[in-house]
Amino acid sequence: MTYEFTLADVAYLRDAAEALAEVDRLPLTGASYLTDVAKARARLGERAGAVLETVLLRRKAVTKVDEPHEWLFTDSALQQATPAPVARLRARRFAGRDVHDVTCSVGVDLAALHAGARLAVGSDLDPVRLAMARHNVPDAALVRADALRPVTRGAAVFADPARRDAAGRRRWRASDFRPPLDELADAWPGADFAVKCAPGMDFAQLPWRGEVELVSLDGQVREACLWSGSLATTGRRATVLRTKGPEWTVTDEEPDHCQVAEVGEWLVDPDGAVVRAGLVRQYAARHGLWQLDERIAYLTGDTPPPGIRAFRVLEDGHYSEKELRKRLRAKEIGRLEILVRGLDIDPNTLRPRLKLRGPNEATVVLTRVGRTPMAFVCEAVLGSELASDP
Known part of the structure; x- marks a missing residue:
């Protein structure tokens, strides 16, 4: 149950900087929580609930506002x-x-x-x-x-x-x-x-x-x-923000000439905003990429857009669990990222069945081309190793 604030709580909290700072010095972790709550109640009495909840919400708010220690929140807000x-x-x-x-x-x-x-x-x-x-x-x-x-x-x-x-x-x-x-x-x-x-x-x-x-x-x-x-x-827009790095945007007014062809040297999984906005073809056209299948959002090309995480294709072929297990074993893959689109496969269910062993790591992209299930064994490359701005 979350704390239900009252107007009286808000009036108190607006001038309770000392009490809030005192409670904020408590760890309030799973191991210390009961002891910390007892300390707060002994010090603040009936106001302890409002102060404790405010301190906890301010800690959660670091990704939402710039100076969370100055703010008042409810949990749902x-x-x-x-x-x-x-x-x-x-x-x-x-x-x-x-x-x-x-x-x-x-x-x-x-x-x-x-x-x-x-x-x-x-x-x-x-x-x-x-x-x-x-x-x-x-x-x-x-x-x-x-x-x-x-x-x-x-x-x-x-x-x-x-x-x-x-x-x-x-x-x-x-x-x-x-x-x-x-x-x-x-x-x-x-x-x-x-x-x-x-x-x-x-x-x-x-x-x-x-x-x-x-x-x-x-x-x-x-x-x-x-x-x-x-x-x-415009009609549709995807805007991509990064805490560290420039923002960029793509719209439906841009060219969407994008061919469908066999896999190139790289696979690219467009940002989710691009996919949700239905702008995969515009993004592909901007960067000289093409589609593996016109109904699947994975893109491919010989040069990935700069500043993103892309996947260098090491080998590809028809997907079967048995064949994929064989390929990964030959490459001594012990750590595997599994990306799936267009196939009814649960990565968490598949991973233990692959019986991974070895010192190497890889990414496998499971998708379909037409009606054919495909597996692409890849090396993931971080954007910092490519360039800076797509």
Whole structure:
């Protein structure tokens, strides 16, 4: 069970720097947790729960905000919060405008929007989250309001609807979001707006969206953002962010001339944002790659894009478990990464059956070409060994 904050808790926490610092000095690990909780309760009494939960949430928030030790969160708000690099990317399109975050929660997205907007307004129905947002983003204008009942005019709108039910299960249908996406669009007719949503949903069910942008951070797809009105700049976009390294983007306006042919020297697994956005062919055309199969996202070529992790093909052939085991044994492969696409194979089930032995390591890519299952035994090469920017 997570701690349920109250308005009284928020009022206390806003001026509880000493108590928070004292509890933050406790390890709060699995081995010490019960002892640490007892110490906090002896020192803080009924306030111990709020302080302990805040310290733990701040430790988790290091990937979400730049200065987590200054922030107040609830557990569910932190889980849904946008990582800071992604929030800053999105906020760039709102720069210089009046913007209204109509589901501002504790203010993570609002903080990024406020940094570049002419005027930033945040609203939410939850009074506790709104009180936390007043602490986290003190210079923004905040009001308690329903996202489906406009309280501003002329501002660009941002929304991050809840995507989990009461049991914590993810929602995938637009009608199951809170608020539902179509109702949100209907509530703000003519407004330029952006909606953060689940990367795996069916965007075709949302005819009002102008642009679908898939965003990844350090190799993990983080979100989809639906842009409308003048905020939309293309139909589909994939944006790839890296904590260390430049960002890049590919759109559906780029050429998609990409042949299907036999494997080259390298295999390339495009970033998940590129795959989810349906821009594999555009990415291939940009880098002179081609497809093994027009329905499979793996690409191949004689020169991989710089700055990525690519796979030098050592040998390839028809896949059978027996044949793959034989090949790996001949190469003395004891450590194996297994990548699968287009085949019903569970790597965790397959790996022990391969009976790996030896000092060497490799990556095997299992996929299909047409109806033929194929196995490509590869050497993985890190982007730093290739170049810097795709």
